[in-house]
Amino acid sequence: MLSVTSINCGFFLAPASFFLADGGAHQMRAPVPCFLVEHPRGKLLFDTGMNAYMRDFVNASPQASLGFGVELDATQQIGARLRALEVSPDDIDFVALSHLHADHCAGLADIPNATMIVQQAEHDAAFGEDSPMYDRTYFDIGHPAKTIDGQHDVFGDGSVMLVPTPGHSAGHQSMLVHLPRGNVVLAGDCC
Numbered sequence: 634m635l636s637v638t639s640i641n642c643g644f645f646l647a648p649a650s651f652f653l654a655d656g657g658a659h660q661m662r663a664p665v666p667c668f669l670v671e672h673p674r675g676k677l678l679f680d681t682g683m684n685a686y687m688r689d690f691v692n693a694s695p696q697a698s699l700g701f702g703v704e705l706d707a708t709q710q711i712g713a714r715l716r717a718l719e720v721s722p723d724d725i726d727f728v729a730l731s732h733l734h735a736d737h738c739a740g741l742a743d744i745p746n747a748t749m750i751v752q753q754a755e756h757d758a759a760f761g762e763d764s765p766m767y768d769r770t771y772f773d774i775g776h777p778a779k780t781i782d783g784q785h786d787v788f789g790d791g792s793v794m795l796v797p798t799p800g801h802s803a804g805h806q807s808m809l810v811h812l813p814r815g816n817v818v819l820a821g822d823c824c
Contacts (some may be wrong), residue, residue, distance in 0.1 A: 635792055637810050637817055638669040638712045642682025643705030645736055651701075651804055660700045665736055666760040667711055668727065668819050669718065670810060674728035674788045678747070679808050679819045683713045683738030703736075712743030725754070727787065728776070731821025732761040732802040750787070753780040753796055755804025798823040 642665045649656030649750040652663065665679075668679040674716045688703040707713060722744050729750040730738050741749065749772070756778065759767040785795040793813065798807045808819040 634674070635672075635810070635812060636671045637812065637819075638671070638718065639674075640667045640669060640711070641665070642667050642710070642711050642740060643688070643703060643709040646702035646704065648700040651719075658700065660702075665705075666778070667714070667740070668808075669715070669720065670795060670808075672788050674790075676720065676724055677713070677727040677787060677793065678725055678727060679729050680737045680745065680821060681744060682709075682730055683726060683736050684739040684742055684771075686735060687735050687739045710743060711740035711797065715718070715743075729806070729808060729824070730772070731757075731819075732805045733767050733772050733805065734802065735768055735771045736796075737821060740774060741772055741774060744776075747776060748779050749776045750779045750781060750785070750795065751821060752795075752799075752804030752806050753782045754799065755796075755806070756780045757800060758803040777800065789810055 641795050644662045645665055646660055646662055646692045648658050649661045652661055665682045666809040667682045668675040683705050688705045691703045715722050723746055725744050727750055728744055787793040794809045795806050798805050806824050810817045
């Protein structure tokens with residue numbers, strides 16, 4: 634049986650103008666979602682959220698005085714969230730990352746055995762010599778990587794498709810899941 638479970642992994646705080654044109658200076662609190670896709674052929678995460686190191690770094694940075702921050706406790710990290718769902722982080726087969734910005738991939742450290750799936754364009758941008766939007770300490774931690782170019786059928790039956798949606802980053806991707814009750818699009822930061 635194919636299923637998708639939405640998981641909240643903390644909150645990213647930023648001035649409203651970071652999210653919305655003419656949003657103003659008041660602080661907004663945005664959830665950081667991850668999604669567990671359970672398929673007869675394996676378990677997949679779409680994004681992994683943040684970790685404590687990222688929280689501490691952001692909250693101690695000069696940007697914190699401008700209204701940026703992270704709310705994240707130990708129970709909100711992806712490993713703890715999975716265990717609360719009675720899923721072992723060791724049993725995750727794949728992690729499809731919408732992109733490699735830290736708020737989407739820092740939780741990889743909690744998922745030791747998964748193969749990371751990213752678009753080739755995202756991999757190239759993140760591992761390029763000039764990559765100020767990427768911090769490799771969050772995603773270059775020893776996971777096998779499968780790079781793809783364009784649409785990708787994760788389980789080979791058309792039920793879980795990765796679709797390139799560049800814009801927010803060079804190789805941003807979204808996921809289309811064909812559930813019995815209808816289709817679901819997991820969009821990451823595609824906006």
